[in-house]
Amino acid sequence: MSLFAAESFTSLLTNLQQQVCDDRTDAWPAEQLRGMADAGVMSWDLPVAWGGLDLEPVDQLEGLRLLSSACLVSTFILTQRSAAVRRIATTDNEAAKQRLLPGLLSGDIFATVGISHLTTSGQHLKTPLVQASETADGFVLNGIVPWATGVTQADYLITGGTLADGRQLLAAIPTDAPGLTVQPPVELMALNASQTGAVKLNNVVVDQGQLLHGPIEQVMQRGTGGGAGSLGTSALAIGATAGSLRSLTEEMQRRPDLQEFVTPLQAECDQLTAELRLAATGDHPAGSAAVEQLRRQANSLVLRSAQSWLAATKGAGYVSGHPAERAVRESMFFLVWSCPQPVLAANLRELACAGSAAPH
Ligand SMILES: Cc1cc2nc3c(=O)[nH]c(=O)nc-3n(C[C@H](O)[C@H](O)[C@H](O)COP(=O)(O)OP(=O)(O)OC[C@H]3O[C@@H](n4cnc5c(N)ncnc54)[C@H](O)[C@@H]3O)c2cc1C
Helix, strand or coil: CCHHHCHHHHHHHHHHHHCCCCCCCCCCCHHHHHHHHHCCHHHCCCCHHHCCCCCCHHHHHHHHHHHHHHCHHHHHHHHHHHHHHHHHHCCCCHHHHHHHHHHHHHCCCCEEEECHHHCCCCCCCCCCCEEEEECCCEEEEEEEEEEECCHHHCCEEEEEEECCCCCEEEEEEECCCCCEEECCCCCCCCCHHHCCEEEEEEEEEEECCCEEEEEECCHHHCCCCCCCCCHHHHHHHHHHHHHHHHHHHHHHHHCHHHHHHHHHHHHHHHHHHHHHHHHHHCCCCCHHHHHHHHHHHHHHHHHHHHHHHHHHHHHHHHCCCCHHHHHHHHHHHHHHCCCCHHHHHHHHHHHCCCCCCCCC
16 A cells, blocks of 8 residues: 555644644644654655655655645644754764664754855845864854754754855754854744744864764755755646645535636646656656756746635735635745745746746
8 A cells, every 4th residue: 555545644634634734933743743743754855775765756746745635734843853964864873873863763853954155045145154173173054044944943054154165064063062152033924833943053063073064065965865946846836736726626616607717727736746756756858857847837836826716806815814825925935945046036037927837
């Protein structure tokens, strides 16, 4: 039986759909994340040698797609934990793996990433947002990590900095380390329960035991899979689309006039789901260009699907707290989260109806 047909997984999906997490910065989807851990989700991305299932990418993406169709905020948090797990699992630092991976598997340790300043955030600035300097025993970090999801709840932050010569390092730093200050979560347009915010680093010492990767140039390209705009981000956008379309289809049962709009959106969603699978197995006809292409199409579709649901629900859907208005706000997240410049440019072109704006 497929992992996703198992009773433990289908009941997890049902629970996630029912336990709607408040969209507030003092909310945290603890129950949803515990439910995922109990259903074995935390084992998907861990190496077999560490007790994980190390699922094939195609299965991990299918799992993420299904989870995000039920609860975007907890699935988004899961992806940030997964990004942390990937950086830990691919380090040569065996002691760090020993210290962190068992707890990450059981769900007893929560780790997140604050790495956007090494990829997307602040790239136009002359000075790196986090500066590293070398000491006799390791490194010292100073600066600001602009984004770290769930860091208020995290035991470890995977983050890094840039040395004066341009080399970068990544480390697993305990969130109670001296000099590390977690800022209060920022008020977001949506996904507030992800408790996302900045972290200040003031002379934070990184010893050899905490060092995961580097110092090297472009540390983020080191054996990690899943950079900015990876297939995982598209899986979440397609999943969020499926969530909107599920509700729109329920509305359509009472209002057959909506079928004209739901049918093409659902067909597009099915098509992107199939393409996601092809890209994950390396069989997509566009080859490596499929990753960017899929994210562009998924961004377009998630926005249009949520807005179609809102339009169908009319004024009632515009009232704060209605799931349709929340879906519209949540869909906007994909315009800014881990969105490579070419994807953003294509989305902006589509919004401006300029040039080759069509999503396909
Ligand atoms: C809800 C949420 C959760 C996130 N969670 C995480 C996380 O857990 N871990 C993580 O690592 N990242 C996370 N991110 C970061 C995300 O992946 C992106 O890196 C981030 O959204 C990029 O936006 P920025 O404002 O940092 O970009 P920046 O490029 O730094 O832009 C900031 C501002 O700088 C100005 N600017 C930008 N480019 C230029 C330019 N060329 N010239 C002049 N001015 C310019 C603009 O005014 C812009 O508004 C999260 C983001 C969000 C919104």
